[in-house]
Amino acid sequence: MMRYxxxxxxxxxxxxxxxxxxxxxxILAGGIMIILCVGTLTVFSHAVRINSGNNLRAQAxxxxxxxVEYYRSLR
Numbered sequence: 001m002m003r004y005x006x007x008x009x010x011x012x013x014x015x016x017x018x019x020x021x022x023x024x025x026x027i028l029a030g031g032i033m034i035i036l037c038v039g040t041l042t043v044f045s046h047a048v049r050i051n052s053g054n055n056l057r058a059q060a061x062x063x064x065x066x067x068v069e070y071y072r073s074l075r
Contacts, residue, residue: 021029
């Protein structure tokens with residue numbers, strides 16, 4: 001008797017109701033996806049900013065190294 005009662009109360013066995021996701025489940029999944037996307041874009045933006053700073057630093061170091069070599073060659 002208990003087994004019969006537990007199988008009749010499931011969502012997929014109710015008459016007139018198709019199996020699927022509820023509105024709350026869809027909204028929560030969408031919210032989680034938005035949070036993950038914003039986090040990923042923030043990390044990507046920060047990485048691009050750091051990378052461009054490193055490129056500028058490498059260019060400045062290269063110019064300074066050329067100047068040092070030039071002044072060493074004058075001796």
